[in-house]
Amino acid sequence: MRLFWNITLGGVAEGMIFASVALGLVLIFRATNVINFAQGAMAMLTTFIAFSVFGKGVGYWPAFVVALACGLFLGGLVQLVLIRPVQNKPPLNAVIVTFGLLILLEGLAGAVWGNSNRGFPAAFSQSGLVIGHTAIAFSHFDIFIVVAVLVLVVLVAALFRFTTLGLRMRAAAFAPEAARLLGVKVSWLLTLGWSFAAVAGALAGLLVAPTSVFSPTFMDLILVYAFTAAVIGGLDSPVGAVIGGLVTGLALAYVGGYLGGALEPIGALVMLIVVLMIRPEGLFARPTARRV
């Protein structure tokens, strides 16, 4: 029974990690209708910046804030310089540009900081909480991850549901011409969408790095699983990203725990196919009318 709970808790912690990255993907997809494969690499870059700042001895939280600020700047910059020119081109062009950016950023980080594996500090203790006399596979830092992801999802959902800014961002992404006619400054809203997503990404980087091995490629696999999570949840649903993350994390944990660790990716694939067979556009996607 203890094994089951530990596997479950481990899966939840890992799932929230996936959710944190998936949220950024959803945000960009909602705001600009693009899948950003460089989401992980951008988070890697801001996390490295935080690492350098932290190394100067300024303490953890200032470094944390610097990373988020860099995310805000980086996201906007990427959209302005790289994404805007391909925004109205075939959708695959943006995909290739984000792949190019992924490769470019990993190379840059390797050249500046080296390709070594590192440890990265966590905001809170990573020792398991003690219940009775046994430590469980859930730490203060895991609680922080859960809280941070939940706060983020509430903010994102509120942005799109309750603010005119969010409404305009959706309009700008999905009906740019109509939005423009209504006086919405479309191009700046798209930039803002990328900035917000990159801040979410920067947060994700800070959450992932302490639980993983920190290097220029440390977000690659996380991105694949986060993309899986976002697809399961429905690509334009922030709540779906969190549920998708949890489903993915738990599926990996149960397959690893009961069938063998090497079968984890196959297990994730089977689960993804099953979910998409039942809901081809993810669990939480709004049904979209097909254009005729």
Added chain:
Amino acid sequence: MRLTSRRRAFGWAGRSAVAATVLAMVTAGLGWGGTAGAAPTTGITSKSINIGATVPLTGAAAPGYDEIAPAMNAVFKWVNAHGGVYGRKINYNYVDDAYNPSNTTTQTRKLVLQNQIFADVGSLGTPTQAAVQAFLNAEKVPQLFVESGCNCWTNPKYPYTTGWQPPYTVDGKILGAYIKQHFAGKKVGYLSQDDEFGQDVVKGLDMEIPASQVVSRQTYDVATLAGPLTTQMSALQAAGAQVVVLATVPAATALALLPAAEIGYKPQFVIDAVGADPPTVGPLLSAFTSKGGGNASQASAAVGLLDGAITNAYLPAENDASNPWIAVDKKLLQKYAPSVWSKYGLDGNTEYGLALAYTFVQALQAAGKNLTRQGLINAIAKSGKRFVTPGLVPLSYTSKVHYGYEGDSVVQISPSAPPIVTPNGSFPGETTLAGPFVTSPGKGPVKKYAGKASTPPRKLATTA
């Protein structure tokens, strides 16, 4: 006077070889060295030897492994600064394959067909090097000292291929024999990487540890290793394993030790040498205790997770200040690879590269002045067992056996041992528990090695 100093420079070779070298250098100096010796072989002239390698310098496999080739080059630079081998300076051309066998295939063909290398020396990885084994042998290019403990480097079909480190099965047998003797009756669990490396270590462990003693066998796939191995460590804990063997790469060692600490699971860890180097694994563990605002002292405290772990070693411990090889290693890195030294210092990876390069220089010297590819292979088969290298046991080379060191010692990572100090921090050192042992990857018994450890040639020790 000059002759004496030359003799020291080539202290590894026999006297006649020294004389021949001097002759070669003199003739080269007089300008008619080019015609001396046998028919020209690809990649060598009277003044140079062109060798190459494919190693991961970028991508997920680069961390740690990207230090090895630059460290090797430090030895070659020292050799070149002291006249080369028989007057030939070594030109080492290592290129990135990102640990992708398709890249290895292309880059190796480029090295052989375009850059005209004499030999491929110190290329890294089982899948990567397996992909070019047939090609290199068909081209009769020596594939020397492959950086992998696969048993597959001994294969009569591929006489030009030679391994270097002990086979993973040998690692497993020696650790298994130690566990069987010192942890009799205890419950044992495995966590192994689900590939050639992990499977071979487990094969070796299973040859020694009774099957009834093994209570849990966990695996992971390195290509999909994204986060902590909480599931596997929980399963080992639930099975009640008191001794846990990790056949893991350094990143996976950290991702196993972290969740074990999280759930308060403290078995006796036994870690295969591949994933146990404290300066490599230590920094990955620092995240555990350096909470918000953590500092360097907390970081080194986290390495405590490695304390008491048992591992195996076929090279001297980096903290063994009394070992003359360690002193030479440090001096060579400092002088001939300053950027590597200032970034990594002497850790498990750079020490590995230096030792492998010493082995290659020995092989060149044994091959003599009239260097040919076949001559080099013959020399390794003939005198490989007598090569003077930092290894704790001899190399196993004969004409039939092409894997590397015959065994290793069992050591313990201990906070009371002198620390290993690198630019990245201070890490617990190692003390020897037992050994060194030798054995074969097959059914042969694990035996204590009776011979003595080697010391560096005098010239190397004095001029490094």
Added chain:
Amino acid sequence: MIKLRLPGWARLPRQPMLRHLLFGALGALFFYLLSNSLSSFNNFQLGEVAVYAIAIAGLSVLTGVNGQISLGQGAFLAVGAYTIGELEVHQSINLVFQLLIAVAVSAAVGFIIAVPATRLRGPYLAGMTLLLALALPFLSDKYSSFFGGDQGLITLPPDAPGSIDPQKWLTWIQLLCALIVLVLLGNLLSSRFGRSFRAVRDNEVAASLAGVHVARTKVIAFVISAACAGLSGALLVLSTGVVNTGEFPLSLSIYILAGMVLGGAGTLTGAWWGAILVVYLPNQWSQSLANAFHANHLVGANLAVIVFGAVLIIVMLLAPAGVQGGLRWLGHRLVTVSTVTKLGSNISVALQDQPASKQDRGGPDSETAATSVD
């Protein structure tokens, strides 16, 4: 704009099938001459170009023509590659049959995946195929006694007849396969199937109203691309001589996708440009550019990666329709310019048109009868 008219003998046959055969024959001649003038290493790379052209052309049919995004072609390359590996391990049969079996097995696996996959749209399909490319190759580690694990299965290249350089022989085989595949795909795209592929891409509802069986069409496109990828994988591991884990990383699938888009999505000629970029850009050109900077070893290795990423982005920004699209644009401009300047000579060319074309028709038409085994 004044249209340039070429004399009949210089005009391409109207029948698409004949046109593609003509292109194929010209391509064969070109590559024969090219490979004879190249060194062994350059022949090896030429063979790789051919191999990647097959995979990229297959993906181009799926993504460019039919509108389904796949990030997982590497998985089907692995299927084809391991099929060849198993065939060579267990029995020695003729290479042609080996390749056909590899195509059949990967098409079958493609079909199994296609049934759920083709129900998905855009990014959802991308997500599923991405995970497929991650998961599938590592069955080889899990079941290493069958698939060979890290050491892999030996896939020795075929023996060359006579005194032909074995590398050149293999390159010829790879090029021949690529030309055959491209001719077949070209014919397919100009047939009824090609029209329904495009109709489904442009508007599924309209296509189904026009009588196109949407689901079946998507499955066919998926299976075709999987079969191409399987053949590509089989030919690829004949070059390496071994098939093992790690040969099919995620990055391979991404390179193939990038090659398809950079070459020109939906165009078969673009597959060649894309393949050239996939073979030469990451390992050769980026490396040479990086070497030009004389950086120290760590920065140097990463510099090649930086250059590769930057070039991907720059090409995409400068040539949104890929290399083939860019060339077409350039071609149109050149034709327009030359038409204006050489108007006089064109008139005389046009005058010669009539008699020559009659003579021309005879040959190809009689060929049609012989080759139209549809």
